[in-house]
Amino acid sequence: MGERGDSMPNIKTLIVAVALLVCWCVPAAASATEEKATLHASFSPDRLGASTTIEFGFDVSTVEGLAPPPLSSINLHMPAGMNYTQTTLGLAICQPAALQEKGLAGCPANSRLGYGSAFVEVPFGTGAGHELPEVQALMGPPSKDSNIVVLFYANGTTPVYAQLVFRGELLPATGVFGSQLTTLVPPIPSVPNGPDVSILSVKATIGPNHLTYYKYRHGRRIPFHPIGIAVPERCPHGGFPFSAEFGFQDGSTTSTSTTVPCPPKRHR
Amino acid sequence: MAMKNFAHRSLAVGGTLAAAAGALALAVGAAGASGTPAHAARTITLNDTGHLHRTSSKGFNLYESGSANGSLAGTITLHLDVVSTNRVTAELKVSPRGGSMSGNASGSYRNNGATASFSGTLTINHGTGSYSHAHGSGLKFSGTIQRTNDSVTVQVSGHLSV
Numbered sequence: 001m002g003e004r005g006d007s008m009p010n011i012k013t014l015i016v017a018v019a020l021l022v023c024w025c026v027p028a029a030a031s032a033t034e035e036k037a038t039l040h041a042s043f044s045p046d047r048l049g050a051s052t053t054i055e056f057g058f059d060v061s062t063v064e065g066l067a068p069p070p071l072s073s074i075n076l077h078m079p080a081g082m083n084y085t086q087t088t089l090g091l092a093i094c095q096p097a098a099l100q101e102k103g104l105a106g107c108p109a110n111s112r113l114g115y116g117s118a119f120v121e122v123p124f125g126t127g128a129g130h131e132l133p134e135v136q137a138l139m140g141p142p143s144k145d146s147n148i149v150v151l152f153y154a155n156g157t158t159p160v161y162a163q164l165v166f167r168g169e170l171l172p173a174t175g176v177f178g179s180q181l182t183t184l185v186p187p188i189p190s191v192p193n194g195p196d197v198s199i200l201s202v203k204a205t206i207g208p209n210h211l212t213y214y215k216y217r218h219g220r221r222i223p224f225h226p227i228g229i230a231v232p233e234r235c236p237h238g239g240f241p242f243s244a245e246f247g248f249q250d251g252s253t254t255s256t257s258t259t260v261p262c263p264p265k266r267h268r
Numbered sequence: 269m270a271m272k273n274f275a276h277r278s279l280a281v282g283g284t285l286a287a288a289a290g291a292l293a294l295a296v297g298a299a300g301a302s303g304t305p306a307h308a309a310r311t312i313t314l315n316d317t318g319h320l321h322r323t324s325s326k327g328f329n330l331y332e333s334g335s336a337n338g339s340l341a342g343t344i345t346l347h348l349d350v351v352s353t354n355r356v357t358a359e360l361k362v363s364p365r366g367g368s369m370s371g372n373a374s375g376s377y378r379n380n381g382a383t384a385s386f387s388g389t390l391t392i393n394h395g396t397g398s399y400s401h402a403h404g405s406g407l408k409f410s411g412t413i414q415r416t417n418d419s420v421t422v423q424v425s426g427h428l429s430v
Contacts, residue, residue: 084350084353085327085329085330086325088415090381092382111381142378145354146354146378147353148353148354148379171353172352172355178353179352179353215416233327
């Protein structure tokens with residue numbers, strides 16, 4: 001009885017201490033990982049039912065203006081009605097191992113889906129970041145669930161001295177969204193034993209703009225432009241919705257959305 | 269005459285009909301005698317390949333037509349609807365000599381680069397003429413789409429009651 005009576009104050013003290021610690025830690029942790037993101041999207045050309053190039057980009061930062069934690073996943077939702085049926089994008093397959101080993105030279109020209117650029121920064125940095133000027137999107141081998149796989153390739157220089165290959169999988173979606181490109185971002189090393197690199201922004205395209213494919217006819221190599229994914233034939237009220245969810249290595253998440261305005265009605 | 273027509277058709281659907289020939293002949297004879305239609309169901313083993321070209325397209329739909337070879341040679345039409353990034357539904361109609369049969373299919377859709385493929389099951393639920401009683405389910409249905417021109421090769425196999 002005496003022992004129990006002696007231990008009670010200690011337990012109460014411990015509970016109070018833990019509570020104080022939780023109260024102190026949670027806001028601190030939250031403020032350290034409060035990320036924000038913006039998303040941009042457009043169609044080029046922006047005509048209902050037409051073959052198009054999807055242009056999208058995002059910026060990620062913290063409320064404090066610091067570099068965000070390294071990304072671990074990006075989930076880009078695209079509007080319902082985007083037509084993948086008649087596109088001739090991705091007429092060849094790029095094998096990830098060949099891409100990793102040989103870079104773009106390891107993959108056929110007809111596997112290219114788009115291109116872009118990115119800005120990256122080490123987490124302790126507060127600068128404007130370093131540009132990865134060459135980000136390529138390529139058609140990977142389909143997943144075991146028969147989904148389209150998009151490979152993103154970046155040839156890093158400073159502060160990333162590596163050839164990066166990210167794998168995105170195009171999954172069906174429901175409601176106002178018809179598909180979602182789910183990309184797992186592996187840790188991007190900076191310097192040995194240094195922190196992983198954070199992605200600050202990405203601009204990319206998926207579509208035929210600036211892409212040249214080749215076909216062979218009577219032994220001749222003939223260049224052509226592939227047909228892109230088609231803009232939906234009807235525009236929902238308020239425009240075509242896009243949204244993106246970002247996951248970070250520290251377990252935090254943030255999301256954002258945007259719309260592509262409905263194209264002006266064509267007068268005949 | 270009925271026997272002659274049947275014999276001719278049985279050549280088209282393969283040797284599996286030989287055993288059913290007598291039964292069908294009896295059924296046809298009985299129908300003629302009573303004046304009421306009669307039908308003796310028989311099972312055929314379908315193993316057909318169709319080669320089709322795109323006739324039109326709209327939205328997520330491809331409309332194809334061509335010819336089928338195999339158990340039931342004839343013309344074939346196919347309407348493919350890519351309902352999601354990895355699923356497809358289809359309406360298939362085969363018109364061999366003496367009638368036609370049609371049905372619905374669904375399955376997976378896979379983009380392999382230069383080609384896309386689909387694979388699933390087919391249910392035959394409608395027929396005309398000699399195949400007016402055609403029905404069958406769980407038939408294998410698969411095919412390949414050449415993505416540059418949307419030409420399709422489709423395979424259908426399984427057992428069918430006609």
